[in-house]
Amino acid sequence: MTSAGTTATAEGVTGGGRRSSSAAAAIREGRLRWLPLLPALLYVVLVTQVPFLLTIYYSLFNWNLLRPGAPTFAGAQNYATVVQDPSIRTALLNTVVLTLLAVGISVVLGVAIALLLNKDIFGKGALRTLMIGPFLVMPVAAALIWKDTLLNPIFGLVGYLVSPIGLGRVDWVGQFPMATIITIEVWRWTPFMMLIALAGLQSQNLEVLEAAGVDGATSLQSLRYITLPFIRPFVELGALLGSLFIVQTFDSIFMTTQGGPGEATTNLPFLLYLVAFQGFDIGKASAIGVVAVILTMIVATLALRTLFTIFHVEARR
Amino acid sequence: MSRAVTVARPGQSRAKVAWSVLAWLVALVFFFPVLWMMLEALKTESQAASIPPTIAFIPTLAQFQEVLSRDFPPFFINSAIATIGSTLLVLLLGLPAAYALSIRPVAQARDVLFFFISTRFLPFAASLVPLYLLARDLQLLDNVFALILIYTTINLPLGVWLLRSFLLELPNELFEAARVDGAGFWRELISIVLPLITPGLAATSLICLIFAWNEFFYAVNFTSSIAATSPIFLVGFISGRGLFYAKLAAAATLASLPVLLAGWVAQKQLIRGLTMGAVK
Numbered sequence: 001m002t003s004a005g006t007t008a009t010a011e012g013v014t015g016g017g018r019r020s021s022s023a024a025a026a027i028r029e030g031r032l033r034w035l036p037l038l039p040a041l042l043y044v045v046l047v048t049q050v051p052f053l054l055t056i057y058y059s060l061f062n063w064n065l066l067r068p069g070a071p072t073f074a075g076a077q078n079y080a081t082v083v084q085d086p087s088i089r090t091a092l093l094n095t096v097v098l099t100l101l102a103v104g105i106s107v108v109l110g111v112a113i114a115l116l117l118n119k120d121i122f123g124k125g126a127l128r129t130l131m132i133g134p135f136l137v138m139p140v141a142a143a144l145i146w147k148d149t150l151l152n153p154i155f156g157l158v159g160y161l162v163s164p165i166g167l168g169r170v171d172w173v174g175q176f177p178m179a180t181i182i183t184i185e186v187w188r189w190t191p192f193m194m195l196i197a198l199a200g201l202q203s204q205n206l207e208v209l210e211a212a213g214v215d216g217a218t219s220l221q222s223l224r225y226i227t228l229p230f231i232r233p234f235v236e237l238g239a240l241l242g243s244l245f246i247v248q249t250f251d252s253i254f255m256t257t258q259g260g261p262g263e264a265t266t267n268l269p270f271l272l273y274l275v276a277f278q279g280f281d282i283g284k285a286s287a288i289g290v291v292a293v294i295l296t297m298i299v300a301t302l303a304l305r306t307l308f309t310i311f312h313v314e315a316r317r
Numbered sequence: 318m319s320r321a322v323t324v325a326r327p328g329q330s331r332a333k334v335a336w337s338v339l340a341w342l343v344a345l346v347f348f349f350p351v352l353w354m355m356l357e358a359l360k361t362e363s364q365a366a367s368i369p370p371t372i373a374f375i376p377t378l379a380q381f382q383e384v385l386s387r388d389f390p391p392f393f394i395n396s397a398i399a400t401i402g403s404t405l406l407v408l409l410l411g412l413p414a415a416y417a418l419s420i421r422p423v424a425q426a427r428d429v430l431f432f433f434i435s436t437r438f439l440p441f442a443a444s445l446v447p448l449y450l451l452a453r454d455l456q457l458l459d460n461v462f463a464l465i466l467i468y469t470t471i472n473l474p475l476g477v478w479l480l481r482s483f484l485l486e487l488p489n490e491l492f493e494a495a496r497v498d499g500a501g502f503w504r505e506l507i508s509i510v511l512p513l514i515t516p517g518l519a520a521t522s523l524i525c526l527i528f529a530w531n532e533f534f535y536a537v538n539f540t541s542s543i544a545a546t547s548p549i550f551l552v553g554f555i556s557g558r559g560l561f562y563a564k565l566a567a568a569a570t571l572a573s574l575p576v577l578l579a580g581w582v583a584q585k586q587l588i589r590g591l592t593m594g595a596v597k
Contacts, residue, residue, distance in 0.1 A: 035502075036413030039414070136527070136576050137573045141551055141572050142573075148565065149353060187350070289443050
């Protein structure tokens, strides 16, 4: 459809007279097509792109809402602070550790469970319904339930269950803060990975597997050489989307550890919250914002390339 | 085909039982925290914080009554307003945009699509400070309207992608016939597209519901009391040391219920929605 429009325009330019009016019509038609898109496009530009430009602008100022007086121009000073600040390096490292581990573990578990649920078993529908529960529960609610009723050293159920092997009374959240956050995120995102992997498995052509079986392939060989390569793009999509969400983890940290103890679980979103809404340091928060965007752009360029290959066939239409 | 094979062999049915047991064990482990939340909500406070934990008990709805009769409803209503308002706005802005990216696509449709999705995954650090200052200057802090606008921003890119994937499935002949009849954009959208795209609208609404209802970061930073949503109510329990576990569990259950129910009912739409239409 698009190519038809461009051909008409090209003809109009080379031809003359009668044709040029149809070319003008084609151009007009091409412009008209933008109309339904404009409201959404303007909205998104207005609430994401314009504020980002302002973020860059603010990052050049020495400006704290808690201090009296007008903001003063600071040049690159906020960036110097950000680059030298050990808290930021810690937060960056925590973000990477949390994202890599949570995504990695939930992908492996999600694929394994999807393979299990794709077998010939009783109650598939009910099983899937139970499995997606963790993903649907409000993250803030889930974090509180984990912290207070499951992992609490005195009243928690987990402590009670593991006390026979001498692990009662362990302050899980306090002693293993990062592991706690990762556990909660893995618990939440495994169902997500499982759903996507399961959709991949269900779109697989069973005749190929049967043919492989007839040819003497063991089920492990079929899994390794046929099934896993087939669902790979699905798993990649899940991992990609999952990491874009998990990088922004805030709810579970806020509700369980508040970034602590010390800075043990402070990731970039939580650090930003501390700087912007506890310190009200507009300049520094903006500088962190700009740095975060640059880092995200590097990662997202790679990620979008994957996304593009996955959507490739569709996007051409 | 495969069913005939499984019925035929007794060895395979034993395998079926074994795999089923394993699958149920795994699913119950994952579901357990959700179940435990609901069980705690049906206990008395002393049962909820007992040592050892109470397993057998007579369920009571007292905690739900207490939470509902006291301060929870306004939070729940704010959540509903922010969610429904932003979802409607996403559909209103998103459907025409999706149309211009699929049925009569603009020349740069692909660039626009990737621009949209890039904004979804921009860290909130990118725009947080200016949005906060703007909301403050416009007296929109602690105002549900600000949340509606922010949640629209969060969900619009997903909505556009998702609606587009549904529009692409409509057969082309449909529109050709309509164009011969001289149907304009609005008539085409309302009389042809809308009736056929109900599943797409449902999937989009579900995804908007999940992300808007459960959203916490903006809610906690942009609201304080008047416009506070359900997750903010739960923040009130953050320092509980065995004091209000049953009430906390009841509030957590109530806050989670709308998304849980919607997600369970619309499981098919869920996968498609979460992958922006890529996985059907």
